[in-house]
Amino acid sequence: MAVVAAAAPGTGSHVLNDAEFRFLSAFVTRHCGITMGEHKRQMLQGRLQRRLRALGLDGFGDYCELLRQDPDRELGEFASAVSTNVTAFFRESHHFDYLAAQLPKWLVQRPGGRIRIWSAGCSTGEEPYSLAMVLAEALEKHRGPADALILATDLSPAALADARDGVYSLQRIEGVGEERRRRWFQRGGGTQAGKFRVHPRLQELVRVRPLNLLEAWPMQGKFDAILCRNVVIYFDTPTKQRLFERFDAALQPHGKLFLGHSESVNGLSDRFALVGRTIYDKRSR
Ligand SMILES: C[S@@+](CC[C@H](N)C(=O)[O-])C[C@H]1O[C@@H](n2cnc3c(N)ncnc32)[C@H](O)[C@@H]1O
Known part of the structure; x- marks a missing residue:
């Protein structure tokens, strides 16, 4: 049985189903060149919860729809959620x-x-x-x-x-x-x-x-x-x-x-x- 996007009881957090993960993974590869294997799924689910809350969305299905309809608007925020911004002054001096x-x-x-x-x-x-x-x-x-x-x-x-x-x-x-x-x-x-x-x-x-x-x-x-x-x-x-x-x-x-x-x-x-x-x-x- 497919897992549907739903809030885990009592946590207010959402579950990323197979189809949504496949869509998001293909989206980030196409638009940002970033590859995202299955092992990144938990990380992605966790990092995007904050984004769903900020946008007032009900689940990952709505988030995928937003990316489909207006990819440029959300691309930067989405890419930030999946990549790391770690940096430092004089890194690799x-x-x-x-x-x-x-x-x-x-x-x-x-x-x-x-x-x-x-x-x-x-x-x-x-x-x-x-x-x-x-x-x-x-x-x-x-x-x-x-x-x-x-x-x-x-x-x-x-x-x-x-x-x-x-x-x-x-x-x-x-x-x-x-x-x-x-x-x-x-x-x-x-x-x-x-x-x-x-x-x-x-x-x-x-x-x-x-x-x-x-x-x-x-x-x-x-x-x-x-x-x-x-x-x-x-x-x-x-x-x-x-x-x-x-x-x-x-x-x-x-x-x-x-x-x-x-x-x-x-x-x-x-x-x-x-x-x-x-x-x-x-x-x-
Ligand atoms: C780990 S940081 C590296 C920062 C700095 N160059 C350094 O070495 O400390 C990677 C940065 O690449 C950016 N990035 C990833 N994909 C990108 C893309 N397709 N176009 C522009 N920037 C991208 C991320 O937003 C992130 O800020």
């Missing part, structure tokens, strides 16, 4: 050391000192603001023209709101060294007591925008570096292959692609050469 060493050279080499860096899957902003600290420090030492920006994109509306705010708890800024904390964070007072706001200079350098990596990219210019770290880990093979092809097209000749520690282009793309720990150079053709 060797990437930031590499950039700190390269940026002074790039600023001199690029016409007009034009530098574009893309944090693709920026989550709550720790990654782009870490980049912004390194970039701001390079810009301070640079003599000559400069036009440097960081694009920070994600599909999760909640994560993007945090990234725009740029306000973090003491625990969240643990990965930032003492000197940078003093330099690049402002201690909050009143209702923001115990919180730290990123320096306006960092916000000036970062543009936060919603973007689903599987959809069209509106950006025109090419990037010197793309960080897409701990994002493709959820994607199926064809989605990863297509994404690496598009990253290749979006990079300057010899632009750099940074992936997360458990990610690789191996067997998926021959357009990149490894030049550091999960740092790839766009091969010139």
Whole structure:
């Protein structure tokens, strides 16, 4: 007998039936490239309860109907519920050391000192603001023209709101060294007591925008570096292959692609050469 979407007695929580799980799993693969096997079913059921409550829905059947009728409206929230937003300042710090060493050279080499860096899957902003600290420090030492920006994109509306705010708890800024904390964070007072706001200079350098990596990219210019770290880990093979092809097209000749520690282009793309720990150079053709 099929399990129907119903509230478990006394709990107010709903049960995700087979057909609904299949629909949601296919939906997230089609729209976000995220694969979700049967082992994720309990997790999905648990995480979506909050969403059902927020929307005032009666069960997963209604939720599936909402996705069917207006996929774009709910996609970001749905994707946030199924993926993780875990991130940290200076996560995989060797990437930031590499950039700190390269940026002074790039600023001199690029016409007009034009530098574009893309944090693709920026989550709550720790990654782009870490980049912004390194970039701001390079810009301070640079003599000559400069036009440097960081694009920070994600599909999760909640994560993007945090990234725009740029306000973090003491625990969240643990990965930032003492000197940078003093330099690049402002201690909050009143209702923001115990919180730290990123320096306006960092916000000036970062543009936060919603973007689903599987959809069209509106950006025109090419990037010197793309960080897409701990994002493709959820994607199926064809989605990863297509994404690496598009990253290749979006990079300057010899632009750099940074992936997360458990990610690789191996067997998926021959357009990149490894030049550091999960740092790839766009091969010139
Ligand atoms: C684990 S976080 C990684 C954050 C950061 N890059 C890091 O390494 O610390 C993964 C992020 O990828 C985003 N994401 C997942 N699928 C996406 C897609 N199709 N388009 C854009 N962002 C996506 C999620 O919303 C989430 O914020």
